[in-house]
Amino acid sequence: MPNIVVGELNFPQVGELETEIVERKGIGHPDSICDGIAEAASAALCRYYVEQYGRVLHHNLDKALLIGGRTRTWFGGGQMFDPIVFHLVGRATVDVEGATIPVEEICLDSARRWIRRHLRHLDPDEHLQFHTWLRPGSADLVHLFLRRSGAPLANDTSFGVGYAPRTETEQLVLEMERFLNSPAFKTEHPEVGEDIKVMGLRRGETITLTIAAAFVAHHVKSLDDYVDKKIAVREAAARFADERIDRPVTIHLNLADQEEEGSVYITLTGTSAEAGDDGQVGRGNRTNGLITPFRPMSLEAAAGKNPISHVGKLYNLTANAIAERIVEQLEEVDEAYCYILSQIGKPITEPLICHVRLRTSSLTPGIQQRAVELATEHLEQLPELWRTLMTGRITVF
Secondary structure: OEEEEEOOOOOHHHHHOOEEEEEEEEEOHEEEEEEHHHHHHHHHHHHHHHHHHHOOOOEEEEEEEEEEEEEEEEEOEEEEEEEEEEEEEEEEOOOOOOEOHHHHHHHHHHHHHHHHHHHOOOOOOEEEEEEEEEEEHHHHHHHHHOOOOOOOOOOOOOOOEEOOOHHHHHHHHHHHHHHHOOOOHHOOOOOOOEEEEEEEEEEEEEEEEEEEEEEEEHHOOOHHHHHHHHHHHHHHHHHHHHHHOOEEEEEEEEOEEEEOOOOOOOEEOOOHHHHHOEEOOOOOOOOOOEEEOOOOOOOOOOOEOOOOOHHHHHHHHHHHHHHHHHHHOOOOOEEEEEHHHHHHHHEEEOOOOOEEEEEEOOOOOOHHHHHHHHHHHHHHHHHHHEEEEEHHOOOOO
């Protein structure tokens, strides 16, 4: 049986503290673009490996760098002078028994398809230059990847953390970005690009959301038109918040604007990657979609890691799943935290420790036993998690 310890949560709930800070970087943020492309490339390689060889082969594509372009915009349009440059760096199995695997082609194709699917105004052929630096993994780690008769062996000594449930502030920040980037909202407000960042502060009973949203110049005719549309977007965000939370919420949008000087947040492509910002895998959202400085977090860059044995990805996803499942299944439990630590070379189903901490009025032996059973169930399912990750149905950022 895995090494599972169940104990009590003995520190204040985040939602009861005087202040709370929560952040989410939207799908068009340069860091999220890096995460998205890296994860899409890993999933595409997995599918190719399985189709051709019946199993996922060794790879890790969790290093990527986006170098912002150079663009000039004006109301009604813009021009890109220097493209966005994207470097995908990692390790992959590039040949099998003398047969070359088109790793670069697979990764570049998946990157372009990801851009087209998620960023309406960013043309991967016109606005980006892609570079790949993909080489075989070290002999010892490749051998470790292949050396197993049962569960995969952890390729690193690393930890994952998770918690449940989300606070009201966390849930609102997560849902606000998804709302502003939803197809329905884009239909009504095509002027809003995909690069949206939501920063939430709860102080006492009041929540303040500071939102940065890249407007698309082609959909903004003039400064007056920008101001009118900005007001409409802010009002839509306020209505969305009011419908979901029963406490005061203040919305601030694009606070860096200097409207009296005509300096406002408009872009050619809907992302600051075109001129204002660079990006990197792992600098954005954690695997639960949020950045939560009042919670335990891992600094692992989950996107692009292989889904077979890289515990930096698998344990963070599973720790969240264990915490969520316990809160869902055990009505006596108000809150759960989960910490999982691996040892390199050991089966991923047998962590060095899986520490579950529960907030409950009375931590009875029955609750402890049920928590152990639920955690064990998720750990035993780890060898099959790659099948869902390969489809892209699980979001890791």
